[in-house]
Amino acid sequence: MPAAPRPRARRRPLNREIPLTPREGEVLVWTDGACSGNPGPGGWAAIVVWPDGEHEELSGGEGHTTNNRMEYTAALEGLRSLPAGTRVCIVTDSRLVLDSMTKWVAGWRRKDWKTAAGDPVKNQDLVRALDAELARHEARWHWVRSHETGAAHAHKALNERADRIAVAAARSRAA
DSSP states (O other): OOOOOOOOOOOOOTTOOOOOOOOTTOEEEEEEEEESSSSEEEEEEEEEEOTTSOEEEEEEEEEEEOHHHHHHHHHHHHHHTSOTTOEEEEEESOHHHHHIIIIIHHHHHHTTSBOTTSOBOTTHHHHHHHHHHHTTSEEEEEEOOOOTTSOSOTTOHHHHHHHHHHHHHHHHHHO
């Protein structure tokens, strides 16, 4: 007699956004990068939200860069602004940055900063600096969805604000 069919579990999409609630004593760092052309003038932004609700906005940019470099730089500069040992959640809409720092970095370190294909890791200077900075903190990551069209980010006021700051920083580098 054939086995009875297994009931199907109700699955949620992997990219479903989970509401973000800071943990006790945790600093939130909302990050974003922007580039006008790729490569082109770029900007980055990090909004640091302290446990008491106070926040600060950090930004900068480069005259000739890529969007990925600006995404990495936003996370790096946000972390650099914190005292060592800070409990922090880095909020990003970049799957590249998230996956780089949560899935791939350990393997890259083991392989002397080479990818699985044996090529050098792209943006290695920033990835290594971010890896070192993460070692100074008790960090976790949180991904938020952004619209593929580059329009405002989905329902996250601070992510939208980080996007506007990063775009403004990119525009100032283009002038």
